[in-house]
Amino acid sequence: MFDSKQIFTIQSEEDFQKTTLEVFRYQAQENEVYKNFLNFLKVDYTTISHTDEIPFLPIQFFKKNDIISGERAVEKVFTSSGTTGMATSKHLVTDLALYHYSLEKCFEQFYGPLSDYTIFALLPSYLERNGSSLIDMVEYWIEKSNNPQSGFYLYNHDELHENLLAHEKTGKKAILIGVSFALLDFVENYKMNLKNTIVMETGGMKGRKKEITREELHSILKEGFGTNEIHSEYGMTELLSQAYSRGDLTFKTPSWMRILIRETEDPFRYVPEGKTGGVNVIDLANYNSISFIATDDLGKKIKPNQFEILGRFDHSDIRGCNLMIVES
Known part of the structure; x- marks a missing residue:
């Protein structure tokens, strides 16, 4: 068997x-x-x-x-x-626990335990609809982080800015995961200097902004967030695993x-x-x-x-x- x-x-x-x-x-x-x-x-x-x-x-x-x-x-x-x-794709999941096990093991291969991080999520277009595997993934991240500071932000950028700054002062690790257009909107109004927070983009302009290359996107985000690198997640509705880029524009897969x-x-x-x-x-x-x-x-x-x-x-x-x- x-x-x-x-x-x-x-x-x-x-x-x-x-x-x-x-x-x-x-x-x-x-x-x-x-x-x-x-x-x-x-x-x-x-x-x-x-x-x-x-x-x-x-x-x-x-x-x-x-x-x-x-x-x-x-x-x-x-x-x-x-x-x-x-027409949209639909992925019928018959074992949600297997999906959650996969995404947690995948995260651990690249970043270590989820409990080591506070998760800040800026995913407005996904949060506003039903059936997003990305939202399900980040909800699971937030649950496993077991941190009351972890959570989703819709368009409340002021609150996100304040919480990121406050968290930076703790010296603890965090991940800000966001859809590309939302991260660009954020850095248009806020300039930061993040040292303990990984910024991770999931792609996606959704017609909100002019399409740009990933190199251009990362350059803008690095300047806006004051980071040396921007991480990326490669996933899709039809997959139950993710590949990650840790800042060099190339993705690596789990085993x-x-x-x-x-x-x-x-x-x-x-x-x-x-x-x-x-x-x-x-x-x-x-x-x-x-x-x-x-x-x-x-x-x-x-x-x-x-x-x-x-x-x-x-x-x-x-x-x-x-x-x-x-x-x-």
């Missing part, structure tokens, strides 16, 4: 290959949408012997299909943001998540490290939905667990997270 939590014990490439193939075989049999997709491609799942051979489900399938592996009941539905009339870069014209071929292509994501925390997703993001891999996000395919819908234009 496969224990889904064993994905978080991966220590080596051999572990990753073995566990990933187990998950693939399970989903090829227990996920009706994926099973039909494999049949359409005339792929016999029993012949797949390496992760590079696994077909990835296009992310658009989350818009019109219920992507579920197994027979567990749905506990929560995460939905993507979108403009009026636009149970992997990025592959496909050719833009041939989705079944991969490009070498350093070359730009479409981003495929293996997220083993998606055990109860689908762990193999071909996204609409453009990126390039730097190392096996390190990558850059450079933009999106022109035909893909505009979405809230990590929308940055491609540099010419």
Whole structure:
């Protein structure tokens, strides 16, 4: 019997290959949408012997299909943001505890225990709608921080400014996580000199401001917050794990998540490290939905667990997270 939590014990490439193939075989049999997709491609799942051979489900399938592996009941539905009339993705989560376990273990890999931090969240566009996986994630961060000073801020920038300054004086660690346009709005009116607070952007202009490159965004935010670096989170409705950038504009994945870069014209071929292509994501925390997703993001891999996000395919819908234009 496969224990889904064993994905978080991966220590080596051999572990990753073995566990990933187990998950693939399970989903090829227990996920009706994926099973039909494999049949359409005339792929016999029993012949797949390496992760590079696994077909990835296009992310658009989350818009019109219920992507579920197994027979567990749905506990929560995460939905993507979108403009009026636009079809949005929905991720049916049948094991919310597994998602929370994943996001906590992921955070710990990069930052240590959540209890070490006070969490300040500036996520107005996400807080104002239902079904955001990002809001669920940050709510869990706040709960696990076990700190009465942790909390969400909508448009009350004055209060956020005062609380950040007060917290800085304690010398304790904090994280300010915010959607890009809200962080830009904040630094237009406040200049700070944060020494103990990590500023983390989640992407997203949502048509509120002119699109800019991530480099430009980070430059403005570093000057406004008085920090040497801006961190970033890479996640999406369809994933239950996150990748993080600690200030160098490249993202790193936890041990149970992997990025592959496909050719833009041939989705079944991969490009070498350093070359730009479409981003495929293996997220083993998606055990109860689908762990193999071909996204609409453009990126390039730097190392096996390190990558850059450079933009999106022109035909893909505009979405809230990590929308940055491609540099010419």
